[in-house]
Amino acid sequence: MGAFLDNVDLVIIAIGALVGISASLLGTFLxxxxxxLYSDAISHSILLGIVLVYLISGDVHSPYxxxxxxxxxxxxxxxxELLGASKRVKQDAAIxxxxxxxxxxxxxxxxxxxxxxxxxxxxVLLGELAFAWLDVxxxxxxxxxxxxxxxxxxxxxxxxxxxxFYKELKLAVFDAGLAHALGLKPRLLFYALLLLxxxxxxxxxxxxxxxxxxxxxxxxxxxxxxxxDRLWLxxxxxxxxxxxxxxxxxxxxxxxxxxxxxxxxTITGLLLALAFLAGPRYGLIARFLRLRQQRVQAHVRMLxxxxxxxEHEAEAEMENVPRALEHxxxxxxxxxxxxxxxxxxxxxxxxxPAGQRLHLTEQGRRMAQEVLEPWRRI
Amino acid sequence: METVWDVLTDFTVRNALLGALxxxxxxxxxxxxxxxxxQSLLGDALxxxxxxxxxxGFLVAGSRQLWPLALGALVVGAAAAWCVLLLTRHSxxxxxxxxxxxxxxxxxxxxxxxxxxxxxxxxxxxxxxSFLFGxxxxxxxxxxxxxxxxxxVGIGLVLVxxxxxxxxxxxxxxxxxxxxxxxxxxxxxxSMIALAVVIGLQMVGVVLMVALIIAPAAAAxxxxxxxxxxxxxxxxxxxxxGAAGTLVSLVRPGLATGPLIVLCATGIAALSLLLAPRRGVxxxxxxxxxxxxxxxxxxxxxxxxxxxxxxxxxxxxxxxGMINAVYGADAQATLVRLxxxxxxxxxxxxxxxxxxxxxxxxxxxxxxxLLEGRRDGREE
Numbered sequence: 001m002g003a004f005l006d007n008v009d010l011v012i013i014a015i016g017a018l019v020g021i022s023a024s025l026l027g028t029f030l031x032x033x034x035x036x037l038y039s040d041a042i043s044h045s046i047l048l049g050i051v052l053v054y055l056i057s058g059d060v061h062s063p064y065x066x067x068x069x070x071x072x073x074x075x076x077x078x079x080x081e082l083l084g085a086s087k088r089v090k091q092d093a094a095i096x097x098x099x100x101x102x103x104x105x106x107x108x109x110x111x112x113x114x115x116x117x118x119x120x121x122x123x124v125l126l127g128e129l130a131f132a133w134l135d136v137x138x139x140x141x142x143x144x145x146x147x148x149x150x151x152x153x154x155x156x157x158x159x160x161x162x163x164x165f166y167k168e169l170k171l172a173v174f175d176a177g178l179a180h181a182l183g184l185k186p187r188l189l190f191y192a193l194l195l196l197x198x199x200x201x202x203x204x205x206x207x208x209x210x211x212x213x214x215x216x217x218x219x220x221x222x223x224x225x226x227x228x229d230r231l232w233l234x235x236x237x238x239x240x241x242x243x244x245x246x247x248x249x250x251x252x253x254x255x256x257x258x259x260x261x262x263x264x265x266t267i268t269g270l271l272l273a274l275a276f277l278a279g280p281r282y283g284l285i286a287r288f289l290r291l292r293q294q295r296v297q298a299h300v301r302m303l304x305x306x307x308x309x310x311e312h313e314a315e316a317e318m319e320n321v322p323r324a325l326e327h328x329x330x331x332x333x334x335x336x337x338x339x340x341x342x343x344x345x346x347x348x349x350x351x352x353p354a355g356q357r358l359h360l361t362e363q364g365r366r367m368a369q370e371v372l373e374p375w376r377r378i
Numbered sequence: 379m380e381t382v383w384d385v386l387t388d389f390t391v392r393n394a395l396l397g398a399l400x401x402x403x404x405x406x407x408x409x410x411x412x413x414x415x416x417q418s419l420l421g422d423a424l425x426x427x428x429x430x431x432x433x434x435g436f437l438v439a440g441s442r443q444l445w446p447l448a449l450g451a452l453v454v455g456a457a458a459a460w461c462v463l464l465l466t467r468h469s470x471x472x473x474x475x476x477x478x479x480x481x482x483x484x485x486x487x488x489x490x491x492x493x494x495x496x497x498x499x500x501x502x503x504x505x506x507x508s509f510l511f512g513x514x515x516x517x518x519x520x521x522x523x524x525x526x527x528x529x530x531v532g533i534g535l536v537l538v539x540x541x542x543x544x545x546x547x548x549x550x551x552x553x554x555x556x557x558x559x560x561x562x563x564x565x566x567x568x569s570m571i572a573l574a575v576v577i578g579l580q581m582v583g584v585v586l587m588v589a590l591i592i593a594p595a596a597a598a599x600x601x602x603x604x605x606x607x608x609x610x611x612x613x614x615x616x617x618x619x620g621a622a623g624t625l626v627s628l629v630r631p632g633l634a635t636g637p638l639i640v641l642c643a644t645g646i647a648a649l650s651l652l653l654a655p656r657r658g659v660x661x662x663x664x665x666x667x668x669x670x671x672x673x674x675x676x677x678x679x680x681x682x683x684x685x686x687x688x689x690x691x692x693x694x695x696x697x698x699g700m701i702n703a704v705y706g707a708d709a710q711a712t713l714v715r716l717x718x719x720x721x722x723x724x725x726x727x728x729x730x731x732x733x734x735x736x737x738x739x740x741x742x743x744x745x746x747x748l749l750e751g752r753r754d755g756r757e758e
Contacts, residue, residue, distance in 0.1 A: 100589030104637035215482035262489035269483025
């Protein structure tokens with residue numbers, strides 16, 4: 001344990017990973033519910049809670065911070081929902097009205113009353129993971145970095161929350177109406193989720209800053225969601241992506257000499273882009289290939305039907321030749337050649353004599369029949 | 379002694395004030411379209427995406443002039459908007475998640491670039507992070523010219539394509555059926571949000587810019603149903619918050635202009651939400667009270683008339699207890715109000731206790747009309 005704590009690199013990576021895990025556990029449900037931008041709103045407005053608690057208690061690290069920030073976070077969500085429910089403005093505009101105002105107020109209060117403390121708005125926005133290990137608290141005989149400790153506790157709490165209320169959260173996200181009818185109180189659960197999000201944001205803001213925290217809430221679950229349909233896999237995948245981002249981000253940041261938290265967050269974005277492009281089922285490339293495959297198959301079926309219709313007619317000599325495809329199906333010569341070759345390859349047609357007459361094989365005939373008369377499936 | 383005039387004509391102050399006016403006007407006009415097209419939070423994404431744009435602009439140009447930075451912000455902002463569109467259209471993410479993903483990763487990229495620039499000790503980079511919150515005092519006349527040019531482009535586009543933008547905003551399906559290039563027009567409208575962001579960089583900064591896009595437009599929406607009026611009002615509100623925020627920031631050194639402008643804009647929005655005629659919360663509450671009073675009066679009048687008729691005399695005075703029983707609740711307040719309107723009159727009881735009330739001729743007339751209206755209504 002002591003050896004681990006002495007390894008600054010490992011500690012920094014661990015803090016980043018813990019922020020990522022705790023954030024994406026909650027973020028999964030926010031993303032799926034379509035409420036992910038509340039995390040953006042919360043991460044800004046907790047600054048107001050932090051400033052107010054500081055002004056009252058005079059201590060940047062007082063435990064009441066958590067309370068103040070949580071209240072500020074909930075107030076943001078409540079105000080936004082209230083404003084949206086009043087129908088005077090749309091829901092998205094409501095969010096955009098509330099949190100900048102609270103954030104602006106916080107910045108102003110810092111400007112006025114808290115100029116010289118470690119509470120400047122830049123640190124709040126960006127955080128500084130590189131120095132997180134300097135601030136230590138004694139635990140037993142060990143000196144544990146404060147961020148590591150708080151993020152560890154928060155991760156455990158979030159994991160417990162998600163495990164204990166897994167069923168309820170799942171139902172509340174996918175079918176709030178049913179959850180309500182069963183007496184599960186989805187709204188209360190939602191507010192509990194946002195309360196934990198606020199608390200996590202406070203814990204994370206020392207380490208990675210408010211806006212990078214938003215990245216960890218939204219991006220890993222979103223990336224995992226692009227890869228799988230199972231909820232528990234989204235949760236797990238989100239955590240994995242968060243850990244990967246932390247490790248990769250740290251090394252990239254060291255190499256390029258840039259902000260560690262920023263690099264970790266950027267990596268999550270890159271991983272999402274990768275999932276978006278190369279995901280097995282929903283990825284852009286996979287979908288493109290599937291589409292092309294389907295297009296080819298559609299053409300093959302069209303060819304089979306064409307041959308089948310004219311098979312026993314007098315015009316078969318005219319119709320069932322490669323040239324006719326260009327005239328009657330309006331295919332380009334290249335397409336005709338390609339489709340004929342594929343159909344031949346799949347054993348659906350034969351070309352005899354070579355390059356002149358197209359004949360259906362038994363299998364090809366069956367397939368054409370199935371297209372034309374699907375109800376007579378044999 | 380320093381007079382108000384001296385302050386207002388001071389070089390820095392005048393620059394800041396002009397900048398704020400320009401910014402407020404433009405973001406009001408462009409924000410109107412963003413809010414109506416439900417793209418408010420896209421504004422948030424675009425303003426955060428301006429940070430990497432600024433950094434790239436700086437890296438390319440090698441100096442802290444506004445022009446290249448603004449151009450960088452505009453280009454990267456447009457790229458961010460395109461990414462949001464791509465994710466929304468071609469992935470299973472909902473639009474909020476797409477916005478969130480783009481917003482946060484672009485900003486993260488921005489912080490990486492920012493620290494890269496800082497750690498490379500490149501010359502002239504000092505104060506690049508002032509774009510996070512804006513720095514009105516650092517406004518130069520050349521910046522003003524740049525802002526003015528951008529604003530002219532933005533407002534000019536709105537004027538030239540007024541009809542097109544209006545239709546695309548309210549009924550894109552119809553616009554498409556007319557054969558208009560709807561995608562292109564929507565793209566232009568979205569890029570114009572990036573334009574508003576660019577112009578706000580110097581004054582308000584990337585973090586709070588979203589408020590200036592949403593708040594004036596949301597405020598203007600409460601006062602009118604017409605797009606023309608809404609755009610003008612939003613421009614007015616935006617300019618007013620810009621000016622007010624700048625002036626308040628002069629009261630004490632160290633007061634940041636950006637947050638103050640944002641708070642002014644939000645204040646105007648809050649007041650509009652509360653007070654605007656027809657839509658305002660207070661207005662509605664007053665209206666509801668009035669309607670309720672009307673309904674209550676009507677019911678008490680009709681009850682009184684029916685009670686009197688049951689006694690074969692329309693001038694019959696009913697005991698208040700009886701009225702309460704028929705009315706189903708305490709009618710005291712309503713009776714007092716009706717008395718003030720001269721529709722009922724209290725009389726001393728001939729027998730029994732408590733107050734008695736009878737209808738005045740005017741009250742009988744009113745009650746009869748209500749009763750007939752009610753009957754007509756039932757027959758329909």
